[in-house]
Structure formats: structure tokens, C-alpha cells
Amino acid sequence: MVKWCVRFKNENYSLWARVISAIHGGNRCQNFIPLKSSIGGVWKSIVNMGRLTHNQPFNVQDRLIPKVGNGDKILFWQDKWVGNGTLRERFPNLYVMESEKGCKVSNRYKVGQHGIEWLWGSNNELTNDDMLCEWADCISVVKEVSIQESPDVWHWKTGSVTSDFMVKTIRGELDHINVLNETKVLKWLHWIPKKVNCFLWRVVLDRIATKEALQIRRINLSSLxxxxxxxxxxxxxHLLMTCETAQLVWSLIFQWVNIPIPGYILSVVQLLETVDSHSWQKKTKRAVYVVVAATCWNLWLMRNEYIFKNKPPNITNLIGNIKANSYMWIKNRAGLQEITWEKWRSFSF
Ligand SMILES: [Zn+2]
Structure with missing residues (x-):
């Protein structure tokens, strides 16, 4: 998502960027990347991703550094292109007088006989001496920057290095961020269908619509x-671990995959941690992860079928479904074609 902020700054003349500016920009817009918070949607999510919050490490404004060319992509008052801050912060009185607050650097100079000539382009004339003095100061500041013929380029700063933006760099940084502790147990295996990976993710975050969760969200239920x-x-x-039905299912599953189940496991997170800390080979560990995912998924399906279709729970069928689902995923999605149903049923491969 950060990529789109970078592209917005670098492709400000393209149609999509102009549409965004027309919707979110305007003369009152003072954001580094235009956003009207009252308008929800994809753009709002993109811009908010780039804001610095406790779990969001990218401060786009601080990390996007302009290389000044002809000034066609840099906002004269609002971007940091000369010195440390913005000209808006350094010369607030001039900014108040500016009629086109979002003007670009290229709108405020012309190339004359003696080189670059900086212009006060606003519709509001500077009349008093103080203002003229401040404008003279402002010119002396912007004169430090040399204007080129080439277009401006926004670069991405990583440490002390600025270079072209690459998604790979951000990805590398994201990998080192402490995500929520609970989600560390998730493997996002492609051996498992996406919907089941997502289900497990929501289980770990406690975002499944169980009766308890619905009651917390103030939905009235006849029974919890x-x-x-x-x-x-x-x-x-409770549903996936501590319920007596779940306990029975897990004991049969652990017998099948030959894991001694510790009695203290009270949550799916604990179970995944236990599986992960085991000293099996990587392939076996992944296969057990698949089985755990299939078991959680099928327990949830069984509960839904009972509630919504009045289909009574049947443990034998459930175990059969868990074995069949996990076998299909392992064989087709993991590319372990050599595993036969016989081998899978005895969990020896
Ligand atoms: Zn129960």
C-alpha cells in the first residue's frame, strides 16, 4: 500500500492521481498525501497505512525525500524540499497570503535571462514592508536549491540511504516488526486453502462469531x-479445545498422528505453539499443522451444521472428514503426490 503513496507523489500528472487530487485535494488540503477523512474507501486505507501509529512503522512523509528537478512534483509550501521543514512552517504569514496553497515549485519560478527568477504568484499582493521582507527571506532560502531540467523524483529513505522505492525493502522491514504475539504461531501454509488459513487467523485473534463473541457485540441470543x-x-x-466433544476429537486425532497431547492445552494458540516447539522434521511439522487446521475447520463446520441445519454431530464422520480434507490438501496442494491414502491414514510418510 505504501507503494501507492510513492506512486502518487511520482506520478502526479497521471489520470488516476489527478482523480484522487480532485476528490481528496482542494485548496484547503494541507496533507502530504491528500485525503478527506470523511470519504471512506480504498484510498483512505492506503493513506492511513502510511501514517505512523503504534503498529504501523512507516511514516511516509518523513521517508519520502524529493530530488528536486524542475519542480513539477513538489508542492512549494507543503513539501519538505528545502532545508529541514516546509516553507509553510518557516513563513506562516506568507502562507496565509498564498491564494493557491497547493501550488508546485514549478509554478513559482521562471527561467529568465539571468537564470531562475522566483515569483510571488499568489493573487494576494504583498503590500506591507514586513511581508516583502519575509518574501525576500523566502527567496534567499529557495535559491539554495538548484533547479534542473529533469522532472522531480521522490526517493525512499532507508536509514541514511535514499534510493528508488522498492516493495522488497518494505517487505524486509515488515518481517522484523513484532506482530501480535498470538499471530506468531500462524504459518500461512499454501498447503491449506486460503479460507482455512484465514479461519485459523481469525481463531487466533478471537474474531470468530461464536455466541460469546456475538454477545460481546450486543447481539441478543436466547442462549450462550x-x-x-x-x-x-x-x-x-471452548468450542475448539476445551469442550468435551473437542477433547474427544483431539484425543483421536493425536492418537492418529502419534502426538502425546499435554493436558494443559486450553487454547488453539497453545496447541500451535506446542506443535511448533516439537523436534519433528519440517515436513512432519507442516503436516501436523495441516491436521490441526483441518480439525479446527471441521469442528467449526460441524457446529454450524448442527445450529443452522439441525444436523446432529457425528464424531466418526468428523474424524473421517478431517483425515480426508487434510489428505486432499497434502496431496494436491503440497505436491506430495507420493503419499498414498494408506500411508496418510497411518500418518507414516
Ligand atoms: Zn461445549
């Missing part, structure tokens, strides 16, 4: 009890 045991409030960790 788990339909499988009718013995506890239906939370995601």
Missing part, C-alpha cells in the same frame, strides 16, 4: 451455551 456439550459458554477456545 455451547450446542455440543450444553455445559459452558460457547467461546472459540
Amino acid at each position: 451455551q455451547c450446542v455440543l456439550c450444553n455445559n459452558a459458554v460457547e467461546s472459540i477456545n
